[in-house]
Amino acid sequence: MSKPWILGLTGGIGSGKSAVAQCFIDLGVHAVDADHAARWVVEPGRPALTQIAEHFGDDVLLADGNLNRAELRKRIFQNESERRWLEALLHPLIGREISDNLARAESPYAILVSPLLVESGQHRLAQRILVVDAPEALQVQRTILRDSTSAEQVEAILKVQASREERLRHAHDILVNDRDLDWLHSEVSRLHRFYLTLRGGQT
CATH class of the missing domain: 3.40.50.300 (P-loop containing nucleotide triphosphate hydrolases)
Incomplete structure (x- = not known):
């Protein structure tokens, strides 16, 4: 095929x-959602989440250890250089996740x-x-x-x-x-x- x-x-x-x-x-x-891949790479226990918390401080974490998206969004929309830092960290990881998932497609x-x-x-x-x-x-x-x-x-x-x-x-x-x-x-x-x-x- x-x-x-x-x-x-x-x-x-x-x-x-x-x-x-x-x-x-x-x-x-077969569909792959980049937003889902983006969520997966920042799950607790993944290296990206640790780096984000080290960079932005523990305010960007919820009590259960998950990413506080609302807080992070607020920080990066107010600050262009912080947004670029986050994108430089996450885009390659998300890209790998997407490629792996697309490779599993069986539709035409x-x-x-x-x-x-x-x-x-x-x-x-x-x-x-x-x-x-x-x-x-x-x-x-x-x-x-x-x-x-x-x-x-x-x-x-x-x-x-x-x-x-x-x-x-x-x-x-x-x-x-x-x-x-x-x-x-x-x-x-x-x-x-x-x-x-x-x-x-x-x-």
Whole structure:
């Protein structure tokens, strides 16, 4: 059997990446979520968590020894150099975790779901890129509802993520996710049928 090719799936916060990924998973496509890999590399007992605690102090740990994500997020969004330090530590570890997981795929193509596909350089792991896009006002509205967060925090996250233009520049395919779930399912099915005709992700 030929090795599955990799589809990179990305989009800004609140664009609906997770819903799109789930549609592909329901169709039998192997998917690896970079966010899950990112969580796994900082679990208690893993070297990365120890280094983070040494660098930022014990405030970034919860009482049970897990990472206090809210506290860490606050620190790095206020400080560019701290964010870069954290990325330099975690990106190579996350990259290895993702590659190992993608290598286990048995579907004709596999999906790497990553909000920072472009920024982190993870797009280099993929042969094709699908960008889930949505109007910014809708992204903010969805994220506030989902995370019970403030519009200011969502705006701060949007600023850190690649600009829409930058993401779209890397896209082979664009899915504008501004309608209902039934429509989304039919769009993903259409893309899936197309992807099954590709060899190595290219037409």
